Amino acid sequence: MPKLDSGAALESFRQSLQAAQEAQRPxxxxxxxxxxxxxxxxxxxxxxxxxxxxxxLADKVDIKRTGCHGFCELGTIVAILPQEVTYLQVKxxxxxxxxxxxxxxxxxVERLVYHDAVIGAIPREDDIPFYKPQTPLVFGQNRYIDxxxxxxxxxxxxxxxxxxxxFSMSPDEVLNEVxxxxxxxxxxxxxxxGAKWKTTKEAADPVKYVVVNADEGDPGAFMxxxxxxxxxHRVIEGLIIGAYAIGAHxxxxxxxxxxxxxxxxxTVALQQAREYGLLGDSVLGSGFSFDIAIHRGAGxxxxxxxxxxxxxxxxxxxxxxxxxxRTAVSGIYGHPTNLNNVETWATVPLIIENxxxxxxxxxxxxxxxxxxxxxxxxxxxTGLVEVPMGIPLRQVVFDIGGGIPKDRKxxxxxxxxxxxxxxxxxxxxxxxxFDDLSAAGSMMGSGGLIVMDEDTCMVDTARYYxxxxxxxxxxxxxxxxxxIYQMLGLLTAMxxxxxxxxxxxxxxxxxxxxxxxxxCALGTTAPNPVLSTLAHFRDEYEAHVNEKRCxxxxxxxxxxxxxxxxxxxxxMLCFKECPAAAITGARREIHIIDQxxxxxxxxxxxxxxxxxxxxxxxxxxxxxxxxxxxxxxSPRKGGDDE
Amino acid sequence: MSEITLTINxxxxxxxxxxxxxxxxxxxxxxxxxxxxxxxLVPSGACRLCTVEIEERGRKRLVASCVYxxxxxxKVETETPQVASGRRLVLELLMARAPGVxxxxxxxxxxxxxxxxFDDTDADMCILCGICVRxxxxxxxxxxxxxxxxxxxxxxxxIPEIAAKECADCSxxxxxxxxxxxxxxxxxxxxxxxxxxxxxxxxx
Numbered sequence: 001m002p003k004l005d006s007g008a009a010l011e012s013f014r015q016s017l018q019a020a021q022e023a024q025r026p027x028x029x030x031x032x033x034x035x036x037x038x039x040x041x042x043x044x045x046x047x048x049x050x051x052x053x054x055x056x057l058a059d060k061v062d063i064k065r066t067g068c069h070g071f072c073e074l075g076t077i078v079a080i081l082p083q084e085v086t087y088l089q090v091k092x093x094x095x096x097x098x099x100x101x102x103x104x105x106x107x108x109v110e111r112l113v114y115h116d117a118v119i120g121a122i123p124r125e126d127d128i129p130f131y132k133p134q135t136p137l138v139f140g141q142n143r144y145i146d147x148x149x150x151x152x153x154x155x156x157x158x159x160x161x162x163x164x165x166x167f168s169m170s171p172d173e174v175l176n177e178v179x180x181x182x183x184x185x186x187x188x189x190x191x192x193x194g195a196k197w198k199t200t201k202e203a204a205d206p207v208k209y210v211v212v213n214a215d216e217g218d219p220g221a222f223m224x225x226x227x228x229x230x231x232x233h234r235v236i237e238g239l240i241i242g243a244y245a246i247g248a249h250x251x252x253x254x255x256x257x258x259x260x261x262x263x264x265x266x267t268v269a270l271q272q273a274r275e276y277g278l279l280g281d282s283v284l285g286s287g288f289s290f291d292i293a294i295h296r297g298a299g300x301x302x303x304x305x306x307x308x309x310x311x312x313x314x315x316x317x318x319x320x321x322x323x324x325x326r327t328a329v330s331g332i333y334g335h336p337t338n339l340n341n342v343e344t345w346a347t348v349p350l351i352i353e354n355x356x357x358x359x360x361x362x363x364x365x366x367x368x369x370x371x372x373x374x375x376x377x378x379x380x381x382t383g384l385v386e387v388p389m390g391i392p393l394r395q396v397v398f399d400i401g402g403g404i405p406k407d408r409k410x411x412x413x414x415x416x417x418x419x420x421x422x423x424x425x426x427x428x429x430x431x432x433x434f435d436d437l438s439a440a441g442s443m444m445g446s447g448g449l450i451v452m453d454e455d456t457c458m459v460d461t462a463r464y465y466x467x468x469x470x471x472x473x474x475x476x477x478x479x480x481x482x483x484i485y486q487m488l489g490l491l492t493a494m495x496x497x498x499x500x501x502x503x504x505x506x507x508x509x510x511x512x513x514x515x516x517x518x519x520c521a522l523g524t525t526a527p528n529p530v531l532s533t534l535a536h537f538r539d540e541y542e543a544h545v546n547e548k549r550c551x552x553x554x555x556x557x558x559x560x561x562x563x564x565x566x567x568x569x570x571x572m573l574c575f576k577e578c579p580a581a582a583i584t585g586a587r588r589e590i591h592i593i594d595q596x597x598x599x600x601x602x603x604x605x606x607x608x609x610x611x612x613x614x615x616x617x618x619x620x621x622x623x624x625x626x627x628x629x630x631x632x633x634s635p636r637k638g639g640d641d642e
Numbered sequence: 643m644s645e646i647t648l649t650i651n652x653x654x655x656x657x658x659x660x661x662x663x664x665x666x667x668x669x670x671x672x673x674x675x676x677x678x679x680x681x682x683l684v685p686s687g688a689c690r691l692c693t694v695e696i697e698e699r700g701r702k703r704l705v706a707s708c709v710y711x712x713x714x715x716x717k718v719e720t721e722t723p724q725v726a727s728g729r730r731l732v733l734e735l736l737m738a739r740a741p742g743v744x745x746x747x748x749x750x751x752x753x754x755x756x757x758x759x760f761d762d763t764d765a766d767m768c769i770l771c772g773i774c775v776r777x778x779x780x781x782x783x784x785x786x787x788x789x790x791x792x793x794x795x796x797x798x799x800x801i802p803e804i805a806a807k808e809c810a811d812c813s814x815x816x817x818x819x820x821x822x823x824x825x826x827x828x829x830x831x832x833x834x835x836x837x838x839x840x841x842x843x844x845x846x
Binding site for chain 2 (some may be wrong): 015112300302317321322324325425470471472473474477478481482483484485486509510512513517518519572
């Protein structure tokens with residue numbers, strides 16, 4: 001491949017690629033994102049290669065391994081083009097049937113397509129209710145692109161925005177376009193991207209850097225990962241455009257080592273972009289030179305903080321420094337450095353291509369465009385969703401997410417990861433954008449949405465996040481290091497039933513100081529999970545402290561299982577299920593739980609038939625004395641046993 | 643360098659641009675408590691005890707005075723109730739980790755702490771101010787001592803390979819340690835370079 005040395009060369013190359021494409025040539029696209037990878041999409045891929053060979057279609061059908069489609073709950077996802085038949089949860093053993101039925105006979109394998117309770121079978125991916133309310137602007141190309149093949153990006157219009165910026169816009173015009181788009185940083189802070197770029201651009205130092213922050217670390221979040229894995233060129237394109245606007249000649253991608261596919265795909269993508277002349281000396285022959293290096297993070301959540309990230313790139317320990325002089329002015333090696341999140345960079349080509357006015361047309365007054373969320377937790381359809389800013393949270397959880405599994409009651413959504421807070425049921429109609437989520441006492445964060453049902457204990461949830469944060473605090477400043485540790489101790493005591501009166505107030509007191517006195521955002525936001533659960537679920541905290549009771553029945557030390565002798569029908573189910581052999585009983589003898597042996601796993605509670613409902617989960621009340629061993633079950637009124 | 647004027651606790655103070663708020667306050671005779679500050683070292687902003695309230699364009703916020711640059715027209719309050727109660731809690735948190743440190747006790751009296759507010763069974767006497775680490779790196783250029791671990795597992799540790807060669811002739815950090823625990827830390831972590839027992843597996 002010769003280097004593309006002008007915008008025209010890129011355009012004619014694109015046209016030659018498009019001309020070579022046969023519109024009706026069948027193509028099997030196999031999602032190879034992290035979720036589907038875990039569902040063994042590599043084996044599905046191998047099965048397709050084998051089956052196409054076996055059924056004599058090897059030279060008539062293409063196979064493409066694409067990025068994440070988003071519907072990770074039902075991976076591996078296989079879409080057959082041009083029919084656009086989408087199969088879910090495809091296993092290697094299904095492949096022969098798919099090849100025969102769809103590729104040879106042109107039919108549909110009914111059992112593998114999405115089934116809706118009302119509509120029935122839905123073969124087209126876009127018609128699935130999970131996708132319908134979505135606006136996949138940034139994420140949408142993932143499913144058509146092979147991330148390891150730059151041609152598949154170019155053929156879909158890739159790098160056209162870069163050519164437009166380089167050849168028909170000045171750096172100032174690019175900056176002004178991004179500014180006018182009112183794009184705000186997708187990493188969590190929501191700082192206006194254009195204003196940030198401007199600060200770096202206007203800094204006097206001629207050496208400037210641009211950085212992609214791909215140190216995504218919030219529990220349950222994987223948006224940036226899937227973008228980098230599935231469509232690395234879009235991020236690269238955005239970064240080159242930004243560098244051109246700002247006047248930087250070196251870029252970095254700070255990506256977690258724990259994202260091996262992202263690192264691999266990005267490495268391949270950078271190499272291909274260099275070979276095509278999209279990186280290196282004189283990008284596309286424009287005279288503007290720029291290159292990108294990958295820096296792999298060594299596994300520290302705090303390194304996602306900009307000053308810690310830059311310290312790590314310099315080779316120091318990833319610890320934050322006070323940022324009274326912003327990194328946009330003094331960042332890597334003291335040079336002005338513009339850092340944006342993966343999703344922010346990936347949005348830039350769209351703005352350049354379609355214009356700021358188009359972009360401003362999506363979203364709300366304060367938050368423009370779309371946002372990718374990872375929808376996880378107690379929700380039927382987990383996965384990645386891209387929705388316009390301002391969509392009601394209810395629609396995300398219930399329409400896209402399909403509601404709560406097993407028809408349990410919805411309780412809250414945690415947004416913003418460990419720095420965010422919970423949105424309780426009474427606020428479920430809040431609009432999802434930067435300002436409204438903040439007003440609701442939480443935050444947008446990088447886009448994690450963790451759905452919780454009625455069986456979630458809020459004190460335990462706060463304890464989980466504080467445990468995460470205490471492990472991830474770098475330990476440099478006292479309030480974060482010692483304060484989070486003490487808060488975790490108080491929360492653990494609550495969950496274990498050893499808390500003292502006044503612990504809630506003590507928790508609030510420490511929260512206030514950690515929030516006000518800590519050095520970086522990890523510390524200043526660390527109390528948020530506690531403060532927001534306290535704001536909405538203070539009664540649960542009080543129950544834990546004052547009554548030693550866990551209302552959700554989650555905190556094991558506060559829970560006991562007990563078999564109601566009046567209800568037990570001696571069916572032996574719990575007796576057989578108990579992994580600790582804590583249940584004694586026999587046919588027609590009332591079963592008894594030996595509390596000293598019980599591990600509180602809840603297996604007896606789960607297996608006891610609902611028509612008996614004999615196993616009770618007690619919390620905050622003493623366990624009644626058991627009946628004498630060998631007591632026969634009481635005869636049932638008006639019916640036979642079992 | 644140009645002269646600037648700021649207000650500290652209602653008093654107008656003249657300062658040089660480039661000074662930190664802490665430096666200006668000190669020069670003006672205002673006592674702000676610090677634990678991790680040493681004039682010859684680059685301020686690290688770690689102990690947070692020097693936190694003060696500033697007012698800029700009508701907006702009040704808390705900043706660490708050791709790293710905050712003095713600005714023209716800045717209004718600084720060094721002992722507001724919020725600042726004092728925050729300092730008290732920071733001291734109480736530190737006292738759990740390092741009970742009986744003289745400097746903490748002195749500041750503790752000033753801010754009325756409850757020294758037993760928090761328990762810590764893992765008390766190890768070091769307050770992790772980092773003065774030794776930064777002094778060795780910045781002034782001596784030796785890096786014989788560093789931090790290991792993170793969060794509450796953070797510890798100061800001598801790097802055996804360097805410490806065995808350099809520390810015997812220096813040990814200047816010992817006198818800088820506000821807790822006095824450093825010499826024993828050195829004794830525990832130092833690799834005795836030449837006196838391995840004859841059959842030791844650890845023989846270098």
